[in-house]
Structures are given as structure tokens and as C-alpha cells.
Amino acid sequence: MGYYIGIDVGGTHTDGVAVDVSTGSVAAKVKVETSLDLYACSMEALEGILEKVPTKEVKRVLFSTTLVTNAVATGTLEPPGLILMAGPGMNPSFLTDTPDCHLISGAMDHRGREIVPVDKSEIARVVDNFLLKGIAVVAVAGKFSGRNPSHELAVKEIAADRFDYLSLSHNLSGALNFPRRAITAYLSAALWRRHSNFISAITRAVRGHGVEAPLYLLQADGGAALAESRENGAETALSGPAASIMGADAMRSFEGELLTLDIGGTTTDIAMLIDGVPLLEQHGATISGYKTQIRSLYNRSIPVGGDSEVKVDDGVLTVGPKRRGKAAALGGPLPTPTDALIILGRYAKGDADRARKAFEPIAKELSLTIEEASERVLSKLAETIARETENFVNEVNSRPVYTIRELLHGHKVAPTHALLVGGPARLFVPYVEEALGIPVEVPRHSDVANAIGAAVSRVSLEVNATADTSKGDLSIPEAGVYRKVKSNYSMGNLEKETLKELETLARSHGVTMRGYQPEVLESESFNIIEGYARTGSFHRIRAQVRPSILCKIKESG
């Protein structure tokens, strides 16, 4: 019994849905225009939903917003102080080009052994300098800090409680990639205040409406995060494509390997679900050119959609990559695929005569009738999507692997079905089906797929555990676990401990244990040999609670 509410703030529309938990049906659906005030339109959508479902019955409310994505894109960040400990390797100058960055002494090697100690008086000087400048948020990152966080912790000891927010990179990800970890820590600090204020505002408003259910925000990996934790706001970037993929998962009837295509006005997003499991980016999300270590669903956005510019140059027809405005039939300046749909009578909207007029020069240059030219444009759009889809699948299949077993016997994906979501998706079906050569499905609520994805997405988590029995160290940075282990600590021990820590972490993030499915993504074990003798073992595990959905939408298309 009860309802899951999902609110998705998109570029043009803000959608809200309430999913009836007992029936898996969409009990309420709201669409409002997105305004500059993201808080206002989120509330407008929420209020629209709350008019249709009883507040006491609301089990959870989840927001997927472009707040963070927009802030990064427009550069409206709060300038943080940045403290880096880079150690030997690549010249770190590409990370130190922010106004308040200090490269301080302190270096760790690949096994987390100290090469250069930190200088506490130097840290104190940097902290004082930040305070003098009025800096209120600080990010700290050290190379190999996941293997040994003691240098970052030394900074914390001196800086804690003196700033509004202190972001330590080893808390953000235990995966290797120092620059991405530093960039993520930087964004996390730079976004903290905005993110935190937004959470305060929506929490107040939601509680004001009498809803006592927990509040969540959608993350880039399609997982939900408890709003009250106010952790790493950067993780809520790019939640739009993630919401769409999770929505597709909730509504799909196909099993196995399927493509999800979210066809919008300006862009089409391509992603894949394998037996309901979305593919993840290998290293992390890229947000407005910042390469981060934020877990993110693997998604390719291509610049073609219903409002793409259609033109003919030297007899060659192109659709996209630019969007110049709405369809001509709706008052836009240039012909678009949407106009083609209107001309062919597939879409009853706008002024068909204006669409025909806009298509006249296109038809003339191609020596076709207006109807033929319209067909050609829609095929061209579908072919572009199909070509990019093929590239996408090839990219998935050429991901690097590092063992002979995986290289020789690794699975190659081959999608057998496609799921189309997004406002105009239904209208493009015959063209996309022909270009892709596989069956295409459009679920009933495809127009609010993102809000549905937001409504039903579960909490997701990842931990990276490393045990070095030669040094006697165990680390699980995401769980804050750093302790000594004995020389006989085995892979089995590590797996057990990692899964236990993951469960504890999951509970603290509000994960319900019903349907809780942790899984080991990667594990590896090596002998550590020094001189000619084995001195211990190196075990590593990457485990996750994968992004998944709380329930399926049961209504068929």
C-alpha cells in the first residue's frame, strides 16, 4: 500500500508521477514547464501530484534535478580551497590551476607506503590562508589516498570545524584515479552550499505539505540517495539520463539485452540494459568537461531529435546537429523532423501549412515531393540514431579487459530489442524499427519515463576494498574502514568483510533489506613477492548494491 512519488526536472518540462505500490500502476501524472527557479517548478509538480494522492499514503519522494548539472555548466560554483598531495608521476599543474590551490608535501606510493611525510605547520599555514581569504569550503586530495588516507586525515585534524564543509577525496571513492578524485572532491565542495540549501528548501516544503516519508535525490548512477545525508552533491549531476534508463527498466516487457533510446527535441540518449542491469561508465561521469569519479550510467547523448535542423547542402540531406528552435509548424524558424511528422499526418499539432512551406525548399533540392522529402527526413533521423547506436555497442564491446579468460571468453553484447522513451518517441517507431532492424517497444507512460525512473529507483552503493597482507593493511574507503589484518587474511575473509561493511553502509543509507542484493563486481588476488620470497597477498574487491528498481510498472503499452 502507498505511493512512490518521482519528480524529474528536465530542460523544458518538469514531470511528476505517483506510482501505486500495490498495483504497480501510475496513479497520478503531472507535467509543468520548467522555470528558472528549479525549486518552484519542483514544488509545482509535487503539489500537482499531492492533489491526487493522499499525503499519508506517500512512502517516498524522490527528486531528480538539473540543479547541480546547471551549476557546473554555468560555472556558478562556490570557489573552494584546494589542498593537493600529488607525489611522483604526472605533472599536477593541470589540477592546480584554480585560484586557491596549494600543492603541499606528502606522498604515498601504490601500496600506500609513505614516501614523503606531511608537514603539519605547512597545513596550518594553508588553513590560515584560506580563513584569511574567507574561504568556507575546502577539498583535499592525495594520490593513493584510498590505499592510505593518513595524509588526508592529517589535514582534517587541523582543518576540521574551521570550515563549513571539508571534502576528503578518499571518502568519495576508493577507486584509483587521483585527478578524477581531486576534481570530484573539488566539485563536491564547490556545490555543497547550493545542494544543501536546495535540500533544506524541499525538505521544509515537503514536510509543510504533511508528507513524512523519506526524501531522496537521484544520482548519476540511477541510484537514490537519502537527502538528509547531504553528502557529495556532485553525485546528483546528470540524473536526467539516469532517470530515463531506470524508467525504461521499470516499464520494459522485453528481457535480455535491450537498448533504451530517449528521443527528445534536441538530443537522443542511447543506453543499454542487460537483464535489467544498466551499464555503468568505466571511470565516472563527465560533467561539463570535468572528468569526475562519480558513478554514472553509461549513456551516449547524440545531437539529433524532433527539433533538429533539417537542411540540404549540395544535394546532401542532414538532420542535426543544431537545433534552431521549435518546429516550423509551431512557429519555429526552420523545418524539423517534427514538421515531417505533421506533414505526413502522424502528428496532429501546429500549423501543417507552415510545415509544408518550410519543407518546400528541402523537397525541391532533393527533387522529391513534400511527402517524399518528409519520409526521407524521418528515415535519415532514424539512420543517424542507428549508426550511433552501432558505435555505442561497439564501444561497449571493446572495453578493455586485463585477463586472458575475459579476453577469450568475455561476453559480447548484442541488443535484441529497443525501448523508446521520451515525449515524441511513439511517432518515430516505424522509422527507428526499420533502421535498427530489431523490434521496438514504446511503453504506455513513455512521456514521463524519467519521473517514473525517479519514483522507483533504489539506493545504490559501491565499495572498493583492498587488503595487503604483507603490510598488514585493510582499507574500504567508502565505508571508512581502515584497519590492520593478519598475514593469513584471505580473499574469503575480505569478501565476507566487504559484504558486511556494504550492508552496514546500505542500512545507514536507508536501504530496506527486502530485496537487498549486494554483488561482487570485480575481485583479484595476487601474491606479493619481494626479493624471491612471497611476503603476503594482495586482494582487491569491488562490490556494489547495483542501481535497480523497487517495482515494475505493470500497465502494458
Add this chain to the structure above:
Amino acid sequence: MKFPKAGVKTGVVFFPAFDWAISANHPEREERLLYTRDQIFEEGLFDVEGITEYPPSLATVEDVERVHLCLPSPEKVVTSSHYISAGGAIAVGEAVMKGEVERGFALVRPPGHHATRVVRGLRGFCVINIEAVMLEYLRKQYGPLRVAIIDTDCHHGDGTQEVYWNDPDTLFISLHQDGRTLYPGTGFPSEFGGPGGYGATLNIPMPPGTGDKGYLYVIDNFVLPVLEDFKPDLVINSAGQDNHFSDPLTNMSLTAKGYAELTRRLSPHLAVLEGGYSVQSALPYVNTGILLALAGLDTSNVIEPLYSPEVSVQSKKTDEFLKELCEMMLYRYENRENLFEESFGDKEYHETTKNLFHDEAGISEHQREKTRICRDCPGVTLLATSAPGYSEDYLITLPLRGCPRCRREAEEAFANASTEEFDTILFQDRPNDVTYKKGGPKPTHTRSRWL
């Protein structure tokens, strides 16, 4: 806070073969590139714009048999790991030939530079010669190529030298620790190439303790001038990393920065990992340095924790020795045509015999080789090999530029070779890119414990 952009587009195949070892405590074991993986991933090197990671391709039996006679058969001696490691080299080679990148780095294992034409098992940690398998593949795909292979592994690249001994289109230069002090005990200035490729094999044996200064001196004063003269289409670096001062198997004094500088000066199109067994103290830093140098990025911060200025200091005697050696070798290179006349004169055939030991396979073999001294092509080579207790076999190689006369001789030799006398007879018809085989393994042969 954006990743830097590579000055030179560089492709990398990283294939650490985490599930393959010669044996548990062998230097060539699973975690050899583990710490390198940790370092290059933590550095975020594959995120640098202009550095592209490629998956390895799989070399085929045909690719291997273009170079090798595998005994008793390719299936018996060549494992998946070798097809992948050679395939890794091929993948970066193709990326460069197609112009997708300007340079490539095959960060792969197992290595290959001790593998000679006849493969009977492991030899110096190698089974097939991954550079040669790559290069002959590239020549098949992209036509004739004039190529220089600069082998900077600490051990003499005797396998590569042997494969290209008679090839005037492949310049082979090896810089290595003096063979009197290190495996495989060859690589002296007198080893100068066969009649078809005389002066295209050049060896620089260096004294133990040679440091950055000595290596860079030889690059500047010998290798670069020879390359200037040879004008290769492609420069390949067999980038062994066992010259590092911390390597447990050798006695040289190169540093990570020295490696980076050597790579920058050499500017190879392709670097292929060979040896290097200081897996924790050297490889993570050396590989980072090589990759940054290939990509045209700053290497000044690549400093291994064990570094101090003293580690790379070499003796005055070494300075002088290398100066004289480079002068002597340049003289020999420049006068190779006169030296050819002295060595081969107007003989019709050049005949040699040698003994070869496949160390880890534990197989000794005796080879008799006959090369036609031909004015029109590098000359057909006939190689009879006998490994007591194993097999007697015959390899006929008609080189890529083989002339009609040599072709006739090769074809006759193949027709006349009897399976009574030899177990396996392989004819490499390189101009037509086909191999013909007669006979095959006898089922009674016992194989080494490694295979």
C-alpha cells in the same frame, strides 16, 4: 581542473595478463604489471586527451608462422597469452599505420625478444617474438616497410637479431649489458648481420653500472646518427625496463627519468614492453615515464621513491669505453660495404652452424644454416635444426624481396626435403605470404614440463 592534452597522439594496449605466469615465483608472473596498473590508473593516464587505450587483437597461427617454425606444432608451444601479447603489439602497430595515433605503446606480457625463428619452448621467458610477429603482419597489410628496431632491454635481443639477421630492410640495434656478464651471453660488435643484411645488425654491449648518462650518450652519438642514415619508415623500441638500478636480475643504473628521456630522444613510433622485473620499485614509474614521453608530456615529476642522484652515477672508465665503442661501431656501420667484401667476397653461399639452448624448456638444438649470397635479393635461407630426443626439422625462408632464382632454389629444397629425414618441414614463401608444411609432430615426443 581539466586533464592535459597529449602533444603527440598515442595509442596504448595495456594487457597485463593477470591470469598468466611461467610459474608461481618466476619473475614473469601474474602481478608483474599489477603495480604498474595501479600507478597508471591512479595517474589517470588513460583520461589524458590524446592517449587512447586499445584492446589487444589476437594474433593468428598464420601471423606466427610468417616468422617462426614452431615445434612440434604451434598448438603445442604457443599459448593464448602469446597470441594476445603479439596481438597487443599488432593492435598498436595498426593504430599507428592507419594514422589514428602517431605513436603506440604495447604494454603487454609475456615478452618476446629472445624468441628465435625456431621455437621449441620457452627461451629467456619468451616463446614467440612479438615485435617480429607484429612487424611482419604490418608488412603484409601495409606493404614494404623500412624499419628500425632499437632494443633497449638490458639483455641482448638475440631472438630479434636472429629473426632479422639476413634482412637489409630491418635495422636492428641492441643496447644491453655486456654479454660476458649477463644472459644470453651474446650481442658483441662482431655480430653484424648475415650476407643479406650485413651492417643492419648493430650491437652495443655496455659495461655493468652504466647510468642515464651512458644510455643517452649512445642514443645521441650512435643510434640517432645511424637512424638518420638508415631513414626508416617506422622505428620500434623493444622497451625492456630491466636497466633500472633496482632491477633484481641485472646490474645497470638507469632511472625512470632516464627512461623517459631516452624515449623522448629516440621518439619511436612503437614501443613494446620486454623485460623488467623490479615490479614495485621501477615498473610503475618507468612505464609512466615512457608513456608520458611518448605522448609528449612533461616527465620532470616522474621520480621513483628509491631515487637519489648517486644511483645513476657511472664511472669515468664507462664514459671512455662507450665513447670508443660508439666511434668504432659508427666506423663499422659506415664501412659495412667494404667489410662485406672482406667477409663474404665472391662466395656463392654462406654456411654456419650453431648451438642454441631453450633454457626453460630445457632443450638443446643444433642448427646448420645456409644462405645464398644473392646480388638481386637478400637470398634464400635453408635451416636444418636438430634437437636430440625431440625432432629434426627444416625451415626454408624465401625473403619478402626474394628473386626468381632464389625462389627456384627454395621450391626445389622444399620438394626435395624428405619426411624420412625431417619431422617437420616448413617453407615460408614470404612474397606470396603463404607457408607450406610437410610432416608434423611424432606422437611419441615428450615435452618439457612448461608446455
